[in-house]
Amino acid sequence: xxxxxxxxxxxxxxxxxxxxxxxxxxxxxxxxxxxxxxxxxxxxxxxxxxxxxxxxxxxxxxxxxxxxxxxxxxxxxxxxxxxxxxxxxxxxxxxxxxxxxxxxxxxxxxxxxxxxxxxxxxxxxxxxxxxxxxxxxxxxxxxxxxxxxxxxxxxxxxxxxxxxxxxxxxxxxxxxxxxxxxxxxxxxxxxxxxxxxxxxxxxxxxxxxxxxxxxxxxxxxxxxxxxxxxxxxxxxxxxxxxxxxxxxxxxxxxxxxxxxxxxxxxxxxxxxxxxxxxxxxxxxxxxxxxxxxxxxxxxxxxxxxxxxxxxxxxxxxxxxxxxxxxxxxxxxxxxxxxxxxxxxxxxxxxxxxxxxxxxxxxxxxxxxxxxxxxxxxxxxxxxxxxxxxxxxxxxxxxxxxxxxxxxxxxxxxxxxxxxxxxxxxxxxxxxxxxxxxxxxxxxxxxxxxxxxxxxxxxxxxxxxxxxxxxxxxxxx
Numbered sequence: 001x002x003x004x005x006x007x008x009x010x011x012x013x014x015x016x017x018x019x020x021x022x023x024x025x026x027x028x029x030x031x032x033x034x035x036x037x038x039x040x041x042x043x044x045x046x047x048x049x050x051x052x053x054x055x056x057x058x059x060x061x062x063x064x065x066x067x068x069x070x071x072x073x074x075x076x077x078x079x080x081x082x083x084x085x086x087x088x089x090x091x092x093x094x095x096x097x098x099x100x101x102x103x104x105x106x107x108x109x110x111x112x113x114x115x116x117x118x119x120x121x122x123x124x125x126x127x128x129x130x131x132x133x134x135x136x137x138x139x140x141x142x143x144x145x146x147x148x149x150x151x152x153x154x155x156x157x158x159x160x161x162x163x164x165x166x167x168x169x170x171x172x173x174x175x176x177x178x179x180x181x182x183x184x185x186x187x188x189x190x191x192x193x194x195x196x197x198x199x200x201x202x203x204x205x206x207x208x209x210x211x212x213x214x215x216x217x218x219x220x221x222x223x224x225x226x227x228x229x230x231x232x233x234x235x236x237x238x239x240x241x242x243x244x245x246x247x248x249x250x251x252x253x254x255x256x257x258x259x260x261x262x263x264x265x266x267x268x269x270x271x272x273x274x275x276x277x278x279x280x281x282x283x284x285x286x287x288x289x290x291x292x293x294x295x296x297x298x299x300x301x302x303x304x305x306x307x308x309x310x311x312x313x314x315x316x317x318x319x320x321x322x323x324x325x326x327x328x329x330x331x332x333x334x335x336x337x338x339x340x341x342x343x344x345x346x347x348x349x350x351x352x353x354x355x356x357x358x359x360x361x362x363x364x365x366x367x368x369x370x371x372x373x374x375x376x377x378x379x380x381x382x383x384x385x386x387x388x389x390x391x392x393x394x395x396x397x398x399x400x401x402x403x404x405x406x407x408x409x410x411x412x413x414x415x416x417x418x419x420x421x422x423x424x425x426x427x428x429x430x431x432x433x434x435x436x437x438x439x440x441x442x443x444x445x446x447x448x449x450x451x452x453x454x455x456x457x458x459x460x461x462x463x464x465x466x467x468x469x470x471x472x473x474x475x476x
Contacts, residue, residue, distance in 0.1 A: 083116015
């Protein structure tokens with residue numbers, strides 16, 4: 001099998017991936033800015049308008065793993081281009097929606113398209129880049145995600161300043177068409193897996209993760225605790241049936257087989273904990289700046305800017321380093337810096353200036369950026385190449401689970417602690433970042449332990465032997 005695509009095809013393929021992921025990430029946040037305007041224009045209850053956001057996120061959550069499995073079976077190119085085309089068509093439907101139900105339904109369909117993009121984009125990078133440069137490619141992908149997240153609200157504000165809200169979705173259409181055209185001619189064809197698609201597992205997975213994330217989010221927004229317990233018991237029961245079914249499959253939709261690989265399992269755990277810290281802190285910081293330090297909304301936006309800018313600097317650098325150094329070490333260093341940046345907010349002077357806040361934001365963002373690319377590379381490289389879709393889907397699921405949990409924790413803190421919530425939230429988030437750093441460093445001890453086991457009995461566990469060879473070859 002060819003190691004990556006030749007140039008210039010590789011550059012066109014990277015452009016197709018970049019355009020698709022930009023659309024999916026920006027649309028995760030762009031509607032938030034316009035919710036009041038949309039609710040007013042459609043003459044609907046502002047509380048109901050939240051489904052414009054929730055419908056999109058829920059569709060992504062329940063379909064990431066099924067679509068990543070479909071990528072293993074049908075080929076990642078087909079799922080990616082199909083998701084991109086569906087996203088583009090749904091964007092046009094959003095732009096022409098005249099009622100809230102129409103818009104919410106179009107956003108759900110758009111979410112399924114975004115899941116097609118997100119479920120296999122990292123898997124495709126494994127076939128676009130040579131193995132020796134995979135970290136660099138993942139670093140560029142992380143840079144695109146960081147920039148898209150940072151500019152999403154700004155783009156939404158700029159569009160709403162000169163046009164009405166349907167243009168927030170209409171602008172996706174020409175970009176989506178261009179991305180499909182570029183991807184059609186440049187994205188690599190991958191060998192499909194011989195196993196079939198397990199519809200029962202897909203439905204169980206959608207129900208389990210949809211109910212899990214939905215119930216955690218609802219608890220954070222005031223749902224009664226007894227009802228939350230009922231939902232969690234139901235989630236655990238569904239999850240038990242799902243895992244039991246997956247254990248009997250050679251290529252499970254929920255990659256329980258990959259979770260037997262210590263590097264993969266530790267990378268997933270690191271990702272979940274770090275994204276809890278990220279979301280909890282990003283929700284807490286604006287309230288700290290505006291309610292406690294009395295900065296204006298405009299000043300708050302400027303004060304948050306060093307975080308994504310630092311990620312933009314760190315992500316490509318970390319991607320290059322990931323091709324040479326252990327993900328466990330780079331992740332541990334980055335997450336420790338992330339934790340210290342968050343913890344440093346507890347020691348702000350009574351009347352902090354822009355510089356006092358700016359370096360803390362930059363340290364937090366830089367640390368997170370140093371962790372992300374090596375961790376993603378370790379996760380995708382730990383899986384066999386034919387299971388890249390499952391690994392890519394698990395990467396996205398871990399991120400969503402962490403972010404949802406972080407947002408729910410923030411909502412709980414604000415409901416229980418009021419004015420103290422931002423400071424307590426930042427302290428808790430620094431704790432999650434520190435836990436993630438320790439889990440990341442634990443990966444440094446996996447390869448020697450496996451090597452010792454292989455030396456004592458090389459035929460004891462063939463999967464462990466294969467995992468070791470991949471880790472040694474990838475430098476994970």
